[in-house]
Amino acid sequence: MGASNATVVSLTEREITADLIEGCRRGEREPFRALYDAYKDKVYSICLYYFHGDRAAAADATQQVFLKLMTTIGQFRGTADFSTWLYRLVANTCLDGARRAKAREARLAKEVVLDTLPGGASQEQDLVRAQRARLVQEALSGLPPNFRLAILLRYFDDLSYEEMARVLRCSMGTVASRLNRAQKLLASKLEVLRNS
Amino acid sequence: MMFRKHQPPADDPMRDLPLVKAPESVWASIEAALNAGEQPRAARALGFRWWQPAVAFLVILIAAAVYWTSTRFNRRWEVVRLEGAPSIGLQRLGGTGLIAEGQWLETDGSSKAEIRVGAIGTVQVDANSRVRLVAARSAEHRLALARGRIRASVTAPPRLFFVDTSSSTAVDLGCAYTMDVDDAGNGQMHVTLGWVSLEWHGIESLVPAGASCRTRARLGPGAPFFDDAADSFKQALNEIDSGMRGTDALETVLRSARVRDTLTLWHLLLRVEAGDRRRVYDRMVALMPLPSGVSPDKALQLDRETLKHWREELAWKW
Numbered sequence: 372m373g374a375s376n377a378t379v380v381s382l383t384e385r386e387i388t389a390d391l392i393e394g395c396r397r398g399e400r401e402p403f404r405a406l407y408d409a410y411k412d413k414v415y416s417i418c419l420y421y422f423h424g425d426r427a428a429a430a431d432a433t434q435q436v437f438l439k440l441m442t443t444i445g446q447f448r449g450t451a452d453f454s455t456w457l458y459r460l461v462a463n464t465c466l467d468g469a470r471r472a473k474a475r476e477a478r479l480a481k482e483v484v485l486d487t488l489p490g491g492a493s494q495e496q497d498l499v500r501a502q503r504a505r506l507v508q509e510a511l512s513g514l515p516p517n518f519r520l521a522i523l524l525r526y527f528d529d530l531s532y533e534e535m536a537r538v539l540r541c542s543m544g545t546v547a548s549r550l551n552r553a554q555k556l557l558a559s560k561l562e563v564l565r566n567s
Numbered sequence: 568m569m570f571r572k573h574q575p576p577a578d579d580p581m582r583d584l585p586l587v588k589a590p591e592s593v594w595a596s597i598e599a600a601l602n603a604g605e606q607p608r609a610a611r612a613l614g615f616r617w618w619q620p621a622v623a624f625l626v627i628l629i630a631a632a633v634y635w636t637s638t639r640f641n642r643r644w645e646v647v648r649l650e651g652a653p654s655i656g657l658q659r660l661g662g663t664g665l666i667a668e669g670q671w672l673e674t675d676g677s678s679k680a681e682i683r684v685g686a687i688g689t690v691q692v693d694a695n696s697r698v699r700l701v702a703a704r705s706a707e708h709r710l711a712l713a714r715g716r717i718r719a720s721v722t723a724p725p726r727l728f729f730v731d732t733s734s735s736t737a738v739d740l741g742c743a744y745t746m747d748v749d750d751a752g753n754g755q756m757h758v759t760l761g762w763v764s765l766e767w768h769g770i771e772s773l774v775p776a777g778a779s780c781r782t783r784a785r786l787g788p789g790a791p792f793f794d795d796a797a798d799s800f801k802q803a804l805n806e807i808d809s810g811m812r813g814t815d816a817l818e819t820v821l822r823s824a825r826v827r828d829t830l831t832l833w834h835l836l837l838r839v840e841a842g843d844r845r846r847v848y849d850r851m852v853a854l855m856p857l858p859s860g861v862s863p864d865k866a867l868q869l870d871r872e873t874l875k876h877w878r879e880e881l882a883w884k885w
Contacts, residue, residue, distance in 0.1 A: 407594065415589035426590070427669070427701065433589055434596045438630055441597075442623065495837065495869045501769025503583040510580070526581040554579075561580055 392453065395444045407437055410454075414461055417523045421465045423512045432468050436460045458524055458538045465520055510560035518553035525550055592704060600630040642703040643667045644682055649691070651678025672698045674715065684708050684728060688721035701731065712754075716747045720760075734782040738764040742776070752784030757794070765791075772834055773878075775885050781808055790834035793885075797823045804831060807839075817843055821850040829854055829881045837869060855884060 394402030414436055419429035439460050447456050511519060517539075524530055524538060532543040539546065643665040646655060653660045653674045660680060666672055674680060674696050682690040682698070685708055692698050696715020702708065710717070711731040720743040721728045728739035733752035737744070742761030748754035756765060757779040765772040765780055767787030774780045780791040789808030792801055803819035817839065824832055832851045839847055848867055857863065858880035865873040 404594075407597070411589040411593065412586050415593065416584075416587045419587050420584060430590060430593050430596075433593050437593075437597050438600055441600075442626060442630075497769045498837070500583070503580075504585060505768045507580045507583045511584075522581065526579075526584070527586070557580060 392444065392447060395441070403441060406440070410457060411437075413527045414457070417461055417520075417527050418465060418468075420508060420511055420523055421516075421519055422468065424508055428468060432461075432464050435464050435468075439464070452534065454528060455530070455534045455537050458528065458530065458534075459540075462520055462524070462538050466516060506561060506564050507557075510557050510564055513560050514553055514556055518549055518556065521546065521549045522553045522557065592702075592707070599633050644684060644700060644703055646672060647681045647683070649679040649681055651675065651694075653678040653680040653692070666700045668700050668703055670700055671713075672700070682710070684710075684719075684721065687723035687727060688719065690720075691718040693717065701729075712746060712748050714748050714750050716745060718745045719743065732782065734784050734786070735765045735767045735788045738766055740764055744774075748782075754782045756780050756782070770838075775830065775882070778830060778885075781805065783808065786810060790831045790838065792831045793827055796825070796828055796831070799823050800828065800831075807835070817846070821846060824850060824854060826854050826884050830885050833874075833878055833881060836866075837874070851881075855881060 391402045391405060395406060411433065415429055415433045418432040418436075419426065422428035422432065436457070440457060443460075447453065511522070514522070521535065521539065524535055530538065532546050535546045536543045539549075541549075646653075646660060646664050646666050648660045648662055648664075651674070653672060655664055655666050655672050656670050658664070666682065672680060672682065672692060674692055674694050676694050679694060680692045682692065682700075684690055685703065685705075687708060690698075690710065693716040696717065697713040698715070698717065699711040699713065700709075701711050706727070707729070708723075708727055709729040709731065713732075717730065719728070719730065719737075719739070721739045721741070723739070723741065725740040726738055730737040730746060732746070732748045732754055734748075734754060735756075737746060737756060740762040742758060742763050744756055744758040744760075744763050746754060746756045756763060756774060758774045758776050760776050762776070763774045765774060765782065765788035767782070770787045772780050772788040772791050774791040777795070778791045778793045781789045783789065786808070790804060792804055799819055800823040803816040803823075806816040807820065817835075820831070820835070829851050832847050832854075836844060836847050836851070844867060848863070852863075857866070858877065861873055861877045861880070862870075866877060
C-alpha cells in the first residue's frame, strides 16, 4: 500500500498502475479514493452537461459510475486502457439515466447551472465567459443523446476514435460520423442562439 | 485510422465549457455504500460461480437501499400547515409532515405552509406557490422556487442556504427576505435583514436590508435598489435591467441617485456598456469621494479587488 498512499493526491492517468487497481480489487479504500480523485471532475462534468446542467442527476450518475467501478473492477483485465473502461461505465450510466429521465429533459434544458467558472482578471471577463458557456451548454442540450455523449467524451478526455468506439460500442466510422455531425449541429444551434 | 485522435476545429465552442468540480457529497454517498459493506467482486479469472449474480444483485440492492435511505429518509425537513390544505407530492398536509429531497410542496389559493430549514431557519410558503426541496445536507440547504412567494428567515453562517429560481440563485449571507417568482420565471426579492447574494451565470447582485432586486428569465438579476429611492430612479432602472439601453434611462438614474444609491451605481458600473462606464463612475465619485486605496484606472478597468475594496467602503453609507 505504500506506493498507493503516495499517489492519493493529484494522481494523473499515467500514474494509474496495476498496483493501484490491484489494491481496489482487494477492497482497499485509499487506492479507490485515488482513482476517484483522478477522474471525479471529468466524470461529473460529462454527466452534468449530459444531463442539461442538472446537478442532482450528475451527482447521482457520478456516484453510480464509481459504485459500478468498485463492484466490477475485478473484471478489468488491463487489456484496454483503464480510462476506456471507466468511460464505458460513464456512457452506460448516462444513456440509462437519460432513458429514465427523458420526460424531464425539456424542463431541465431551461435550468442550466454554471456556477463554478474559475475567476478571471475582472468581473466583465467572467461575465463574458459565463455567457459563452451558457450558450454552449444550451446548444449542447439540444443535441441527441448519442451526439451529446460523443462530443463530451471527446472534449473532456480527448479519446481517440478507437477508444471512443470501444466506449460507445460502435465502429470507428460511426464515431467519426457522429462527431462530425454533432459539431455541425452544435455550431448551427449556437448560431441560432447567438442571433436570438 | 488506428489511434487517430479526432481533430476539433480551432474555434471549437466546447472550449468555453469549464470543467466542473464534483461536489464532496458524491464521495460521501460512495463512502456510505463502502461502509455498508460494498466490496469489489472477484475477477472472472477465478471462474464463474452460480451464486455470483445473486450476490451482485444483493450488493446492488444494499447500495441502492443505503442510497435511498440516505437521500429520501435522512434528508427531510419538517413542514407545518399554516392555512388551508397544502400538499407534499400527492399527499395533503393535515398538521405537520416531512418533505424529502426531490419532493414538491405546493399551496393553492387558500393555503400556506412553513418549512423548517433543518436547524438554521424557516421558510414560509405563501398561497399559489410551488417549492421543491433540492438538498437537505449540513453543508447545503437548498430549495427551488418554481412560482409564488416565500419568506425566508435564516440564522446561519453565510452560504449555507440557497433558493434556486429559473432566473437566479439566492445565496443567504445571514438574513431574512421575501422572494416572488411568476409563471414566466420573472421575480423580485426584498431583503428585510442582513444580505443576500443573487447569482446567475457569473452575474452577482448583492442586496442589503431595505433593498430589493428584480430578476428576469434569461437575463438574471438586475441591479439592486433601495426601496426608498425615487420612483423615477426605480422606473429608469427597470428599463435598464430589462435590456433597454436607452441613454435617457441611464441619465435619469444618474441624475436622481442619492449617496446610498451608490449601491445601484456600483452594480451598474459592471453592467453598462464600456462607453457609459465613465459616466456612472463620475456620478459615483461626485456622490462620495473615491476612498484611499481605490485607483480610478483600476476601477474603470473593473479590477476585481479594486471594486471589492470600493464596495466595502461604499457599504458604510448603504
